[in-house]
Amino acid sequence: MNVPDGFATVTPYIFVDQADAYVRFLSDAFGALEIGRSTTPDGSIANCQMKFDTTTIMVSEASSEFPASSAAFYLYVANAHEAVARAIEAGATKIMDVADMPYNDRQGGVRDASGNIWWLSQRLVDEPYFKR
Template sequence: MPIPEGFSAVTPYVFVDGTEAYLHFLQRALAAEELGRSTAPDGRIANCQMRISGATIMLAEASEAFPASRAAFYLYVEDAEAAMLRARRAGAEVIMEIGDMDYGDRQGGVRDPAGNIWWISQRLVAGPYY
């Protein structure tokens, strides 16, 4: 089964209001890299691919046919404190401060301007999740 490089069999696809501003938020908060985009005849972003820590997500401007959606993402990073500080400075709302979890992650949570939740986690132990 061919899958484009950087994608997985399941790739998050989120519809947001104000996609251009949201893309800039992801770049500032989570070091996202824009891979490419397509625009509709009216100029709105019809599809944009962003890479965050090796994973790809797709975004599009919400519309009447495809209203804004909300999602939760679990993002592994090298340094949870640094990633949380970066997200906070970019305008994310902290919903859970960083702490050590019993399943081996150092984790905190933020809500982005589009209402999505990002669980920012640093793995502290080798091996399976549980």
């Protein structure tokens, strides 16, 4: 099985209204880097690949055939407080204050304009969530 560099076996693929604005939000809020884009004849995004450090997601303009979808994403960040503030500045709405969680993450939550939830999580220890 071949999986392209930067992609995972399961890669999130979301459909949003105003995909151009959403791609800018991902860049402004989370520092995601656009690594590829294809467009339809009318210029809207057919597929835009956005890289978050070690993970890539795909974004497309919603249509009647593929309506807007929403999801929840768990994004590891270096500093949860700064990440939440940056996301809000880029247009997200806070849904959970940053707090230390019992599973050793410092985490806050935001909802983007497309309805997606982003859990912005700073790992506080260098160990797995669960020990076997």
